Amino acid sequence: MQSRHVRTDRHSSRMNLSRASRWIWAAATVTVAATRIAVPTLAEPAADMPACFSAAALAGKPEEKAPQKGVHTYDQMPKRTPVASFMPVPYGLRGAIRRVALADPSRKLVALTFDMCEQPGERAGYDGAIIDYLRRENVKATLFVGGKWMRSHAERFEQLLDSPQFEIGNHSEAHRNLRLLDGQPLADEIEGPQRAYEAARASLLARQCRPAAQPPERLGLFRFPYGACNPQSLAAVNDAGLLAIQWDHSTGDPSPGQSAKAIANGMIRETTPGSILIAHANGRGWHTADALPIAIPKLRAMGFEFVTVSELLASGKPETVERCYNMHPGDTDKYDHFHASLTSKPARSAGSKEAPQ
Numbered sequence: 001m002q003s004r005h006v007r008t009d010r011h012s013s014r015m016n017l018s019r020a021s022r023w024i025w026a027a028a029t030v031t032v033a034a035t036r037i038a039v040p041t042l043a044e045p046a047a048d049m050p051a052c053f054s055a056a057a058l059a060g061k062p063e064e065k066a067p068q069k070g071v072h073t074y075d076q077m078p079k080r081t082p083v084a085s086f087m088p089v090p091y092g093l094r095g096a097i098r099r100v101a102l103a104d105p106s107r108k109l110v111a112l113t114f115d116m117c118e119q120p121g122e123r124a125g126y127d128g129a130i131i132d133y134l135r136r137e138n139v140k141a142t143l144f145v146g147g148k149w150m151r152s153h154a155e156r157f158e159q160l161l162d163s164p165q166f167e168i169g170n171h172s173e174a175h176r177n178l179r180l181l182d183g184q185p186l187a188d189e190i191e192g193p194q195r196a197y198e199a200a201r202a203s204l205l206a207r208q209c210r211p212a213a214q215p216p217e218r219l220g221l222f223r224f225p226y227g228a229c230n231p232q233s234l235a236a237v238n239d240a241g242l243l244a245i246q247w248d249h250s251t252g253d254p255s256p257g258q259s260a261k262a263i264a265n266g267m268i269r270e271t272t273p274g275s276i277l278i279a280h281a282n283g284r285g286w287h288t289a290d291a292l293p294i295a296i297p298k299l300r301a302m303g304f305e306f307v308t309v310s311e312l313l314a315s316g317k318p319e320t321v322e323r324c325y326n327m328h329p330g331d332t333d334k335y336d337h338f339h340a341s342l343t344s345k346p347a348r349s350a351g352s353k354e355a356p357q
């Protein structure tokens, strides 16, 4: 039998924001608001243990990409069990983060982010062509994953957790418009993914295999569905210990009219050092998988280096705003009209870069 070790001392290789900004957290006079749960433990893997996932298991399948409508299997949210402890986001990091002013101008760091959203009444897709490309080219990225997506794609999500190049962020439970929620429904959207994440993490750590990554106990980053927030939901996210991460360049990939070349050209033209880019890997990114092999080699040739959002934040000062928006202040407020119902479908505006995120 192998001896058992608590893995907390090995989490440092996968940096999250609370670690990146440890000095800020330490200085904050805040109260720990939740009870710490037991940390999953793992039998120390033997050197000859197999990797947790084979190359064949990791390979994406084209049929996984298309979202399936009329699937209600995962609509029911799990019970409200306690989640890992956290501290509210302190002053200076509160607000919506759009990009980072880098401390060292000689390094052209950029964070590529992919949203993996899933609404009630559907099972969203898994865009394996994107993930496979990022793995093949060793491109770091941050994936904002919905709690419902984590549960409906349990095996794929554990694979992503076991990939050191990917950082996982919280993209709400079921992609509701948080501007329209308050009280318990708002708390559920924010806390649900942490619950699903902890379950997936425990499942990964219980496997009898040699993990490639050491996922942290808690998600530290949040992305608002549709990029839409109001002061109340923004405060609730920050109070839940999550940094609100937006973007300074949208690929516009939810719009079917956006070609791979147009997406790539936009990325090449608008990426600057410290940028945060948004795209989708849940089957709702049109032509994204074809755009990346055009844009990424070019950006690398221009000297850009792809890092996770937490690594970007640790490399400079986040630029925050008080309002969430896509391209212009106020441009995400319109989703209030489309999403008054919790089960309504996202609006599409073909050819527009302002399609729902």
Ligand SMILES: [Zn+2]
Pocket: 115, 116, 117, 171, 175, 224, 225, 226, 357
């Ligand atoms: Zn989304």
